[in-house]
Amino acid sequence: MVGNISGVDADNFDWDTEDDLEIDNYAVSSHSDLSIPCREAVLGLEEASSSGESPSSKLIDQFVGMGFSREMVTKVIEEKGEENSNLILETLLEYSASTLPSSSNSKMINHFVGMGFPEEIVVKVVQENGEGNTESILETLLTYSALETTAPIQQNADSDNFSSDYQGSFLDDFSDFDSFSDTEEVMSPASDEERKLLHLTKMGYSEAEASVAMERCGPDSTIAELTDFICAAQMAKAADALFPLEEKKPCGNDSNHKKRRNWDYDLLIRKRKKKMKLEKRFDEDDEAVHLPNPMIGFGVPTESEQSTRVLPEAAVGPPYFYYENVALAPKGVWTTISRFLYDVEPEFVDSKFFCASARKRGYVHNLPIENRYPLLPFPPRTIHEAFPLTRKWWPSWDMRTKLNCLQTCISSARLTDKIRKALEDYDGVPPLGVQKYVLEQCRKWNLVWVGRNKVAPLEPDEVEMLLGFPKNHTRGGGISRTDRYKSLGNSFQVDTVAYHFSVLKDKSPAVSICYLFSQGSEVRRSWWEQTNQRGTLVEIPDVQDLNGDRLEQLIKTYGGFDLVVGGSPCNNLTGSNRYHRDGLEGKDSALFFDYCRILDLVKCIMNGTRSMTV
DNA sequence: AAAAGGATGAAGCCCCGG
DNA sequence: CCGGGGCTTCATCCTTTT
Numbered sequence: 211m212v213g214n215i216s217g218v219d220a221d222n223f224d225w226d227t228e229d230d231l232e233i234d235n236y237a238v239s240s241h242s243d244l245s246i247p248c249r250e251a252v253l254g255l256e257e258a259s260s261s262g263e264s265p266s267s268k269l270i271d272q273f274v275g276m277g278f279s280r281e282m283v284t285k286v287i288e289e290k291g292e293e294n295s296n297l298i299l300e301t302l303l304e305y306s307a308s309t310l311p312s313s314s315n316s317k318m319i320n321h322f323v324g325m326g327f328p329e330e331i332v333v334k335v336v337q338e339n340g341e342g343n344t345e346s347i348l349e350t351l352l353t354y355s356a357l358e359t360t361a362p363i364q365q366n367a368d369s370d371n372f373s374s375d376y377q378g379s380f381l382d383d384f385s386d387f388d389s390f391s392d393t394e395e396v397m398s399p400a401s402d403e404e405r406k407l408l409h410l411t412k413m414g415y416s417e418a419e420a421s422v423a424m425e426r427c428g429p430d431s432t433i434a435e436l437t438d439f440i441c442a443a444q445m446a447k448a449a450d451a452l453f454p455l456e457e458k459k460p461c462g463n464d465s466n467h468k469k470r471r472n473w474d475y476d477l478l479i480r481k482r483k484k485k486m487k488l489e490k491r492f493d494e495d496d497e498a499v500h501l502p503n504p505m506i507g508f509g510v511p512t513e514s515e516q517s518t519r520v521l522p523e524a525a526v527g528p529p530y531f532y533y534e535n536v537a538l539a540p541k542g543v544w545t546t547i548s549r550f551l552y553d554v555e556p557e558f559v560d561s562k563f564f565c566a567s568a569r570k571r572g573y574v575h576n577l578p579i580e581n582r583y584p585l586l587p588f589p590p591r592t593i594h595e596a597f598p599l600t601r602k603w604w605p606s607w608d609m610r611t612k613l614n615c616l617q618t619c620i621s622s623a624r625l626t627d628k629i630r631k632a633l634e635d636y637d638g639v640p641p642l643g644v645q646k647y648v649l650e651q652c653r654k655w656n657l658v659w660v661g662r663n664k665v666a667p668l669e670p671d672e673v674e675m676l677l678g679f680p681k682n683h684t685r686g687g688g689i690s691r692t693d694r695y696k697s698l699g700n701s702f703q704v705d706t707v708a709y710h711f712s713v714l715k716d717k718s719p720a721v722s723i724c725y726l727f728s729q730g731s732e733v734r735r736s737w738w739e740q741t742n743q744r745g746t747l748v749e750i751p752d753v754q755d756l757n758g759d760r761l762e763q764l765i766k767t768y769g770g771f772d773l774v775v776g777g778s779p780c781n782n783l784t785g786s787n788r789y790h791r792d793g794l795e796g797k798d799s800a801l802f803f804d805y806c807r808i809l810d811l812v813k814c815i816m817n818g819t820r821s822m823t824v
Numbered sequence: 825a826a827a828a829g830g831a832t833g834a835a836g837c838c839c840c841g842g
Numbered sequence: 843c844c845g846g847g848g849c850t851t852c853a854t855c856c857t858t859t860t
Contacts, residue, residue, distance in 0.1 A: 501836095503837095535852085536851075538835085538851060541835085541836075614849095614850065615850075615851060617851075619853075622828075624829075653849080690827065691828090692826095692827060693827095699852050699853090702852095777852085780853095781853060783852090784851060784852060784853065785836080785850070786850095787834095787851090787854070789832090789853080790854080791834080791853090
């Protein structure tokens with residue numbers, strides 16, 4: 211079925227965790243192991259079901275969705291043909307940059323307004339600098355905005371407001387600190403502050419920047435606030451540096467330091483935009499992210515309604531990005547995630563609309579949402595369809611039709627025994643109290659009926675099937691049963707993600723597929739080899755090493771990343787965690803900020819090399 | 825040494841009745 | 843409006859067994 215490699219030119223990388231986290235993080239990292247084939251499945255199937263409708267209208271919609279005028283898109287497609295969407299995109303970008311004169315002038319202005327600059331200033335600066343020269347416009351705008359506000363102070367004020375919800379929970383979280391790898395000695399830092407400091411430096415900020423930020427933001431500040439602060443400070447500095455009217459080259463090829471600066475520079479613009487949005491929003495209302503009911507996101511195959519959306523301008527690719535995590539995270543988490551990902555509204559989807567088990571997840575992505583289509587054949591949608599043999603033993607008072615979320619652990623044999631004993635005393639229907647107990651346990655542990663009065667947890671291959679993976683998919687690496695459950699519990703639901711990715715089918719012709727893993731374990735490698743994965747495997751032992759230089763090199767080697775997929779560890783967010791449900795600042799889940807960092811870098815580098823348009 | 829088992833709530837949502 | 847009950851949740855720590 212997966213006969214072709216052609217399809218999407220996509221890259222998937224994983225920033226999950228460092229490599230010394232042993233089992234816990236092994237699980238986390240395998241999450242992305244499993245996400246790989248899911249994408250392949252997408253590719254294979256897309257190929258199969260692509261012939262139905264007129265490609266050009268779909269193609270046109272795609273580009274119109276990206277913000278180009280229908281007229282221009284149609285024209286370019288006529289000129290260049292439909293096959294090479296990269297070429298089309300390039301041409302469109304070229305046109306929109308060069309045909310600025312009259313009509314697209316406003317587009318240009320919108321572009322900068324979207325970055326957070328006041329409209330009147332943008333208009334003025336554009337006039338002064340000439341429309342062709344985006345770079346000098348940007349510089350001038352930055353200079354202006356640096357004059358007009360003192361970012362750090364303002365930032366300080368904000369962070370106080372924004373974070374009041376959080377502060378309590380992180381104060382005494384020194385806990386164990388073994389997650390940060392070998393570069394530092396294994397000793398635990400003495401305080402929470404040191405921990406944050408270390409984290410920030412690991413993210414690539416200098417120690418000086420980090421400690422200043424800590425000082426200014428106070429000891430209770432969160433990583434999110436600190437990075438915001440540093441960005442604001444860097445921005446002010448960058449603008450300062452521009453004062454003596456020094457020209458800055460896009461991606462200077464001299465010193466690393468210079469390059470780095472330049473990326474930060476671009477990044478600052480975005481952060482600033484976020485900040486301004488936040489301010490604007492502040493007096494409107496608290497805008498808590500609410501989960502939709504039913505949880506169908508922007509649509510699922512079974513509900514035929516098509517929704518549309520307009521992405522914030524800063525969110526429009528390239529590259530595409532796709533971030534995933536648990537929907538039921540502590541308060542404020544999704545607000546923060548959204549804020550850090552260009553204010554894109556999360557798409558909350560429960561995979562029970564795709565398969566026989568629930569999986570409530572939030573996805574923040576900038577993929578088009580029009581003309582999605584499901585992976586075929588449809589997987590079983592009910593427990594009975596998925597496990598026909600259980601029907602014989604399924605009692606009438608167990609009304610479940612869907613399983614709950616597949617987790618990383620299963621119940622023990624003793625529990626099923628206990629349940630059997632509880633039921634054996636009654637011939638027909640047990641009393642309500644017993645029913646209630648049994649059902650409670652069945653829901654909690656996702657038990658199914660495998661015999662008279664006998665329930666059992668799902669087998670690993672059954673979980674694989676529910677999640678949309680081929681049978682024995684997790685067997686390749688020769689891992690233990692426990693670890694198979696763990697890996698699967700951390701995985702995507704294939705049909706759900708495939709549905710979202712289906713819009714990429716027509717995007718571009720076959721190119722190399724490059725996988726980046728941030729954790730090079732033996733298991734991963736052997737899994738990779740034994741399951742005949744295609745594409746290039748690039749392993750990066752520590753995600754923190756994936757800095758701008760490394761990324762630039764990779765982008766040069768592989769011709770760019772079209773898609774940045776990931777889901778940071780959820781263990782500090784999920785309700786299952788009894789001990790360290792610390793939110794986004796938790797020691798594992800905070801790697802979310804590395805995703806943002808990497809995405810920012812990819813975006814900056816790619817757009818830098820493609821001449822500042824977008 | 826490695827794998828499996830057992831015990832361990834709380835947060836946040838929805839819903840309903842008062 | 844409000845409070846209580848029902849429901850779900852990509853888990854962790856420690857002990858026991860293999």
